[in-house]
Amino acid sequence: MHTWKNNDKTDSAKSRLPIPGWTAGVLAGVLFLSMGAVRGEFTVIFQKAVMICLECIGIG
Amino acid sequence: MKRIRLIVQIIYTIITNGYAYGFLNGKIYQGNLKYVCVPGLNCYSCPGALASCPMGALQALLNRRGFQVPFAVLGFFFLFGSLLGRFVCGWLCPFGLLQDLLHKIPLFRKKKRLPLHHILKYGKYAVLILLAGAGSLFLLGGNFAKTPAFCKYLCPSGTFFGALPLLGSNALLRSQAGLLFFWKLGLLLAILLLSVKIYRPFCQYLCPLGAVYGWFNRFSLVQVRWEREQCTFCMACKKACPLDLEPEEISVSPECIRCGACADACPASCIHMGISAGKGASAPCQDQ
Structure with a gap:
């Protein structure tokens, strides 16, 4: 297993974000998941997923 | 690495599709794990599926009345994508595993890509935008309800992991199979046959989830x-x-x-x- 560190000054200067891109993505993901939870979207997903999806199996 | 990847793929597929009761009785799992999505393309109508498919979940949210941003699924995309990118495709996708196994069959002269690959590779973005996105927003089913267009007209994972085991063990469903099922079955067979010669044709050219994770x-x-x-x-x-x-x-x-x-x-x-x-x-x- 390897890790990488950004110790190249040129690369650092090019980088626009103060944090690694994946960290920003994870934070955005957590934010979106929270917003989805507040809006009740997990219930919509659950209700769809616990019924046999007739379209998915080519009947609906 | 090759052998480790295969073992991880198999273990992951068995764990995330481990509801044996569903396979035996033609039913699907209905527990609380289905509130969340797995990273890979994994039909939630597969009798063994323990969690939800992110692409199916996206369409379920787009199928609501009007247009509402599907935040929960965007959250899963950002979370899995930012951590793993297309590692999900290579290591954590049951349909990817199926194509990998078929490509090992010593038939035909193997090819990595289809002709016109440089154009066809954009097919997955078209599927994401036109079928999973716009199709789920605007296409209507027989009862004028919105329809999950990608699942309904294309998804071979749903046909293989959902339709075939369910229809095999549930006589009522089997009696309702019609033209749409045979369209999807034909597509599935074409993709599986192509997988023997070309490496992962569905992933390279058609999978909307690969299009999403590729961006990460x-x-x-x-x-x-x-x-x-x-x-x-x-x-x-x-x-x-x-x-x-x-x-x-x-x-x-x-x-x-x-x-x-x-x-x-x-x-x-x-x-x-x-x-x-x-x-x-x-x-x-x-x-x-």
């Missing part, structure tokens, strides 16, 4: 790094890459599924797969 490949936590300074340009990596990527492309290409074949093949050890602790795709590699 540049900056995801799991990375494949190429060190130009040490490279002898022997092209062993390109020969080993099942997707025929050049060494320059491997780190950043949205096509790379992080299978690790390039890292295994490199005689100069200048390609590494691992965890990125830096700020982006351009970070140099350091051995731990």
Whole structure:
């Protein structure tokens, strides 16, 4: 297993974000998941997923 | 790496589709795990599926009345994509595993790509935008309800892991199978047959989830790094890459599924797969 560190000054200067891109993505993901939870979207997903999806199996 | 990947794929598929009761009785799991999505394309109507499919969930949210941003699924995409990128495709997708296994069958002369690959590779973006996106917003079913267009008209994973086991064990469902089922069955058979000759044709040309995760490949936590300074340009990596990527492309290409074949093949050890602790795709590699 390897890790990488950004110790190249040129690369650092090019980088626009103060944090690694994946960290920003994870934070955005957590934010979106929270917003989805507040809006009740997990219930919509659950209700769809616990019924046999007739379209998915080519009947609906 | 090749053997480890196969073992991980098999174990992951068994764990996430481990509801044996469903297979035996033609029913699906209805527990609380279905509130969340797995990272890969995994039909929630598969009798064994323990969680939800992110692409099915996206369409379920788009099928609501009016247009509402599907935040929950965007959250799953950002979370899985930022951590793993298309590592999900290479290691954590049951339909990817199926295509990998079929490609091992010693029939036909193997090819990595279809002719017109440079155009066809954009097919997955068209499927994402037109079928999973616009199709789910605007196409109406027989009762004028919105319909999950990708699942309904294309998804071969749903046909293989959902329809075939359910229809095999549920006589009532079997009696209702009509033209749409045979359309999907034909598509599935075409993709499976093509998989014997071409490496993962569905993933390369049609999978909307691959299109989503490909966008994250540049900056995801799991990375494949190429060190130009040490490279002898022997092209062993390109020969080993099942997707025929050049060494320059491997780190950043949205096509790379992080299978690790390039890292295994490199005689100069200048390609590494691992965890990125830096700020982006351009970070140099350091051995731990």
